[in-house]
Amino acid sequence: MNTAFLKQKLLLLCFLFLASITQAKEEITIGLIDTFDPDFYLETFVPTVEHLQKELPNYKLKIIEISPKNIIEETEKLKPQFLIASAGDFSTLMSLKGAQQIATVKRPQAINAEKAVFAAFVVKNDRKDLQTLRDLENKTAAAATETDFEGWLVPLGEIADAGFNPEKFFKNVKFTEHQFPDVLTHLKVGNVDVGIFGPCQLERLAENGEINKSDFRVIGLKDPKELCARSTKMYPDVVFCSMDGAPSQAVKAITLSLLSFPPQQNNFEWIPASSFYQVFELLKSLKLGPYRHLRETTVKDFLAAHKLEIGLFFALVIAVLIHIVRVNMLVRLRTEELKASIAEQHLIESRALENRERLEMLEKSRVISQLSSMFAHEVKQPITNILYYTSGLKVLLEKLKIKDNQVEMVLDKLREQALRTADIVDHVRSYAKHRPSKEVEFDLIPTVLRALKSIKEQERKGVEVRTVFPSESISAKGDPFEIELVVLNLLKNALSAVKDVSSPEVTITITENEDKIRVHIADNGPALSDEQFEKLGKPIQSKKSDGLGIGLSIALSIIESHGGHLTFSRNQPNGLIVSFSVEYAANKENHNG
Structure with missing residues (x-):
């Protein structure tokens, strides 16, 4: 069956499946850069889409196909929010269009998410003249497609690393659209000298009885102890990424769904890859993606190509100088x-x-x-x-x-x-x-004082703690224990902030507005940088030896569950004011009455 027809049929089936179970839901557009063989669609793409639709019932998934030959232009035109792409295409989009990795495919045979795919140069065992990579120079080869990452770009990178020109290494290359059975067939009948196989392809063919493994040999074998023979370095597998401008809630939902993907049911999993350095080095060696500019002609190349003309025609010296100035401007x-x-x-x-x-x-x-x-x-x-x-x-x-x-x-x-x-x-x-938290009527002032009393004397030692309350009793609504926990956390943070200042002060102020009661905890600790101030209230790695980094985020969650807000402002001349609001036990008039 024609590969393009099969892929279109699979995409159509996915679209009909998604359309049949979605009604008037928020749409998520997922682009698929078409560089994969049919096995990927059946074994990876379809299970992933089905899992996403199952886990995200409030979203409607729309699948669009992106041409691998013009990914920058296609993404600008079709504007997908998410993409499924090879590691090479993702690295290009990350550098040029701001794409961000969500997760990467890891299969059981992969060492980790960063070392997952590779290629093998396979020859017939009776070709005694082919023993090393150098022996393959000026020979004929068969590969899937010229945009296939592990099936073509990865082998070219290995050729470049060996010191050869990858664009002129093979005498002729037959691109067959997919690895099996065409690459194997060309190699078997002798139409080509070497076939380029993807990860574990040779082993799967032998296991399925398609070939006798002893009839073939891998050139440039990296590690004979590995389960799958390879001739190249290892790189990350397929990447699910978000594009610049993707809705944050959709990114969060997709991320959580992919990370919960059940590997035991599908023979692969989605996990984050920590580095794409090897991929960038590969693209750089091939002068592709973000390094395509390296293919441009330099001044040195120009002078070497025209030195005879320059010597014969002195009149062209001025033109050459103008050209040099122009090239320098372009270089800058x-x-x-x-x-x-x-x-x-x-x-x-x-x-x-x-x-x-x-x-x-x-x-x-x-x-x-x-x-x-x-x-x-x-x-x-x-x-x-x-x-x-x-x-x-x-x-x-x-x-x-x-x-x-x-x-x-x-x-x-x-x-x-x-x-x-x-x-x-x-x-x-x-x-x-x-x-859910319980809601009762309670007196806010004793609750605040109880939190203050809970702090150890050693933590308060040398710190002047002042309280400013509008009255002796303020009736509030909520969970007094949780409010006490919030006040205790904020007080401890304030006391910790002022422990190294000369005259440490912490002030607890309660104010009454028309619809809310406001609690303010101020300190005169050191001034915060803009970066530190921006991170307040977000889960981060704690700088305290006994801290978990989630205290403020828990306090924020508690206050928001009470219908209030946790806010931060700079104290003058230095320090921080943390404020939150709670509701009156009744409306303001009843409270005052």
Whole structure:
């Protein structure tokens, strides 16, 4: 069957499948750069699309095909939000169009996401004249397509690394559209000297009984101990990436869906690749993608090509000088463009690093939630036993008619702390199980003071902590324990910020507006840089030795669940003010009345 027809048929089936289950939903456009063989569509593309549609029922997926020969022009014209592309095409788009990796395919035979695909130069075993890569020079070859990453560009990179000109290495190349069976057929009947096979293709053919492996040999074998023979370096596999301007919520949804893709059911998985350095080096050696400008003629080449004419015609010296000036201007212009490109690449790498850190923090939050649930479950019973023992001890003392005020006070304090601990455990279990917070009417001022009292004296030592309250009692609505937790977290952050200043001060202020109660915690700590101020409230790697980096983000989540907002502003002359709002227990008039 014609390859193009098969791919169009598969794309049409995907489109009909998606159209049959989507109605008036937000549309996500996924572009597919057509450089893959039919096996990819059946084994990788279709399972991925089906998984995305299953995991993202609120989105309508639209699949469009991108020509591999004009990917820059096609992406500008069709404007896909996401792309499925080879590592080579992705690296080009990352450098020139700001594409960002979401995940990369990893199959079981791959070492990792960065070392997944490669190629093998395969010859018939009876060709004793072909032993090394040099022996293949000026020979004929068969390959899939000239845009195939592992089937053509990767082998060319290996030829370039060996010191040969990859564009003139083979005498003739037959492009067959797909590797199997055409490349194998040309090699078997002797139409070509060498066939270029993709990752583990030779081994799969032998396993399926299509060939006798002893009839063929791999040139330039890298490591005989590896399961699949290869002649080249290893590179990342297929990449799912987002384009510049893709909706952030859609990027998040796609990312979470791909990372949850079940590998055990599909014989592959989607995971982030940490580096595409080898791919950029490959494109540079082949002068492709972001390095296509290296193919331009230099001044040295021009002078070498025209030195005879220059010697014979002295009158052309002026023209040559003008040409040199012009070339120098072009070189300067190109240098500026390269600087801009490098700066953009650094920005993209920085964003990629930020995304990786964000994913690490999401994973950390998930682990913390699981550990919290386990801890809450295990500690609940001992706390209950403590309560039973204190109650039993009080009953025993009454029966024995022993009256000791100090013992009774200790038992009351012990019971009070055990009940508080049990309350904390219940909240931990609620967080772990994502239960909604309880809403009760409570007095905000004692709650704030209780948080202040919970801080160790050592942490407050030397710090002047002031409170400014409009009245002795303010009735608020929400979960007092969670509000106390937020205030405690913000106070600890403020105390930590001022520990190295000469006259440390922390001020807790409560103000009453028409519709909200505002709590402000201000410190006079060191001034924050713009970068530090921008990251406030986002999950980051904590700089504290005992910190997890998610305290402020948890506080933000709690306040937003109470219908409020956590805001940050700079204190004058230096320091930080963190504010949040909570709702009145009733409307303002009832509160004042």
